[in-house]
Amino acid sequence: MKKIMILGGGPNQIGLLKAAKKCRYIVILCDKNPNCIGRSLSDSFYEVDTIDDEKLLKIAIKEKIDGVISNSEAIMENVAIIASELGLRGNSRESISILNSKEMFRDFQQEIGLYAPKHAIVENIDELSNMLSDFEFPIIVKPVKCSGTRGTEKFESLDVEKIRETVNSCMNYSRNKKCSIEEYVEMSSLIVLEGDVFLNQGKIFFGGLFFTQRSKELPMVPMTYMSPYIDSQKHMRIIEKTLIEIFDKLKIRHGQYNIEAYFNKDDLLFIIEINARQGGHGLPAYVKLATGIDLDKALVTTAVGDDEYFDNIMNEQFEQKYATRHTIFGNKDGILNGLYISEDIRPYVVSIELEKKIGDSVEKRKNGSSYIGFVNLVFENYELQHKYSENIEDYIYPIIR
Template identity: 30%
Template sequence: MLKKQKKILIIPALDDHVDLINLAKQKGYIVITCDNNPENIGHFYGNVSKNISLLDVNKLISTAKKNRINAVCAFSTDIGAVAANKIARELNMHYNPFEAVEIMASKKLFREFLCANNFLSPKFQVIEKYDQLNLDDLNLPLIIKPTDRAGSKGVQIINEIEGLREKIDFALSYSFKKEVIIEEYIETDFKQVHGDAIVQNGRLLFQCLGDQYFGEGALRFSPIATTFPTTIPIVLKEKLIDELKRFVETIGYKNGGINVEARINKNGEIVFIELGPRFGGNFIPKAIEFACGVNVSKCAFQLAIKTPITISSYNINDCIFQLILRSTVSGKFRSVNIDDKKQFRILQDYSIKNKGDEVTVGDGTGNIISVYIIEAVSKDVSIEIIRNIKNYFNVIID
């Protein structure tokens, strides 16, 4: 009797899901991809594609039942992680406590959880309109974010009260729930810590943490690169990992990736900015794979099908980094001129924009031209490239 072929639902069908899709197919699974954009590249690699919004969880569940899936994986999206966990719970598959995923995917619930469980958190308020804001307990500068979005969408900084209403309205326009969080900005002497972690059976198996760089001017809220490993002092790194372990245990997160964003405040204390219930976007998992040899996509697949993960000892190549090439102006994308390649080599080029595509500035992701995984001749050259991107990558916009 022929063994029935297993099926996995992968949501959404983004470009950074392609490795996961191909791996699942290599392992003999029928891959069903699902999101509300039939042009997403992942659909062209899967076996079956469905045009359903990740916010329409009931329809997703119905589709999962109809196709009798054996596993589900969201990989790199918060919205997808919530939907995937609901699907897994409904089909009695491998899942996390829903409250854990819901809290980690919501900036509001996440901040409330930190405060309730003795984790350090910046002061914050959650509002649905400008008139609800009370600035008496908040100190400038402040950060405004939609509570339910990622990828720097709608993020604004407040250095002065003038123009505050417009900034709040801008952030609200990106929120599905029409809700924003306003929190004190965490000053730090270090780069923001950024990377991915893997949890299986409630145990932190792996973490690869780096330094995250942000742009200037119009890109000051936008990440532009991550280098590995993080350069924070080892005692602070150990403290951060201990706090991450305590978070996993306290919230009850059992299986999955965690995208880590943290800062060290002026007192040397750990402040978690976000701990997303998924792996990082913009090909951070691929950068980690190149830098230390751990195949994060494979680990995500093993988590989805409930297979034990084994991670051998590894070293990090600190000359390998992720570079997010962004445009500072809107228009139509023409090309990228790359100079001085004697100083580095491009290991992977994930082109986001094609010639003639519209480029927009201010929405978090509309200005991304390409994501590169790069190996420089030295760590110093890596930093030089990041600090002076235009000297190496010249984006031509019409």
């Protein structure tokens, strides 16, 4: 029986834990929280900090694991260390480090000739004023090592004091206490490319890509996901060629990666980031709703060397639905009093996932983590899907008092 180690037992790992149990694998779970939500799905539990690579490696050797995975960006380098040390499927720590760092990834893009904006790293707040004089506005300020758009802010013009406050905030959010400043790349539309690509032994599955409608108020924040992703043949060739080149240059051959990208006004592909993990906001379950493909199962099975399910994904035609997943954000601070769903769109709603209860305090949207819940919908065709999804906050919104 295969034995898999999963690092982290929080909500983001539940899909992986359930998939491993369904495959009848022995699950070795590591988390510093003895009361973590995933513990009941494990066969053996170790109370250990998942950033402690030495202790994790000792556990992996002791348990004689067949594979190791996680769905936490901060832990993925330790996944790589364990896999490399034990000769398991995975990638080098160096390659994952590049994806995990906005600084290193921008440098990497420029080194291999891909489009990337002018950028700089702030390590000392006293250097800020001199650095800003070299930039054309608007600019984006964000943490170097962080996910969920926490701390990220766009500035249309120079405001040194406000930018200084944001830089300090970003340094606190960033795992390495550094902040990134880069010139803002204008979007041709608020609808951009996002989704998960999957690699196994160098083969790439692109079926987890979809559109994302960004918020008008905060264009850095993903809001409404729309599958399938349909674009011109030219754009699709550029997207696939660029991603293949990135993974090839980094020697990445295994795992699931969340992509955010768009074509700028000059029709150049800008890869915002590639996260070395599954997409957040329940995106693996959304991909399954849209395509029937279980990316949790694919990640679990390929990690232990079982390629049957992945080969089926690559070789068989999957059934594509016109599925939308909308993230519910508040337009003000207050108390959640209900959820409005227009009668026009209600027939297409298949499920509602509220993270907040009626009577809970909610906040005005400020980043990707300040959501109230999600609504999943399935439409009859592409035109109907985009008619509603591109203006979905007219049809679905929280009632806040």
